[in-house]
Amino acid sequence: DTAVSQTPKYLVTQMGNDKSIKCEQNLGHDTMYWYKQDSKKFLKIMFSYNNKELIINETVPNRFSPKSPDKAHLNLHINSLELGDSAVYFCASSQSGGRTYEQYFGPGTRLTVT
Amino acid sequence: QKEVEQDPGPLSVPEGAIVSLNCTYSNSAFQYFMWYRQYSRKGPELLMYTYSSGNKEDGRFTAQVDKSSKYISLFIRDSQPSDSATYLCAMSVTANDYKLSFGAGTTVTVRA
Numbered sequence: 001d002t003a004v005s006q007t008p009k010y011l012v013t014q015m016g017n018d019k020s021i022k023c024e025q026n027l028g029h030d031t032m033y034w035y036k037q038d039s040k041k042f043l044k045i046m047f048s049y050n051n052k053e054l055i056i057n058e059t060v061p062n063r064f065s066p067k068s069p070d071k072a073h074l075n076l077h078i079n080s081l082e083l084g085d086s087a088v089y090f091c092a093s094s095q096s097g098g099r100t101y102e103q104y105f106g107p108g109t110r111l112t113v114t
Numbered sequence: 115q116k117e118v119e120q121d122p123g124p125l126s127v128p129e130g131a132i133v134s135l136n137c138t139y140s141n142s143a144f145q146y147f148m149w150y151r152q153y154s155r156k157g158p159e160l161l162m163y164t165y166s167s168g169n170k171e172d173g174r175f176t177a178q179v180d181k182s183s184k185y186i187s188l189f190i191r192d193s194q195p196s197d198s199a200t201y202l203c204a205m206s207v208t209a210n211d212y213k214l215s216f217g218a219g220t221t222v223t224v225r226a
Contacts, residue, residue: 042218092157103158107157
């Protein structure tokens with residue numbers, strides 16, 4: 001059983017297109033995250049939802065819009081894709097109440113914008 | 115200056131060697147110190163965490179925290195090729211911080 005799953009694993013698209021990435025966790029956690037990892041492996045948080053409420057919204061272009069339909073799902077929609085959006089996007093989850101440092105990551109979605 | 119500094123390496127060692135990884139930080143309020151391991155083309159996974167200062171051992175892995183120097187270390191004894199990965203340090207002030215401060219990650223290769 002995959003704890004945190006993401007679809008798709010790979011995404012190759014052209015500049016200007018709109019795309020979505022989906023994430024699901026079966027750990028029963030109440031908090032989910034989107035991270036962006038660049039080619040130098042630096043992991044940067046983008047958004048976080050706790051019980052479907054947006055709690056972290058870092059300085060990210062408003063072309064990126066997260067959506068959490070329920071505690072187990074977190075999606076990321078990206079409008080008007082740009083070359084600089086090429087990266088690996090990770091979804092993660094954790095449980096609030098004293099263990100938020102223990103985050104479980106999905107396998108990542110490798111986005112290539114041409 | 116970044117809040118957490120980590121030498122990206124890469125680091126290449128022979129099998130059986132001791133691997134030493136470290137991070138420095140500037141925020142003296144950090145209390146929780148984590149090491150995540152990320153295999154190639156996989157997501158990071160929590161390897162160890164330490165609260166406040168001191169040492170913590172888990173098998174071949176030892177995590178050390180020196181809050182007076184704002185310096186943390188991870189040692190891997192008797193390193194194996196399966197330890198080849200990128201190791202990211204991460205920190206937070208409380209156990210309820212949703213936002214972790216990550217280092218850049220150090221890529222380690224253990225040669226057979």
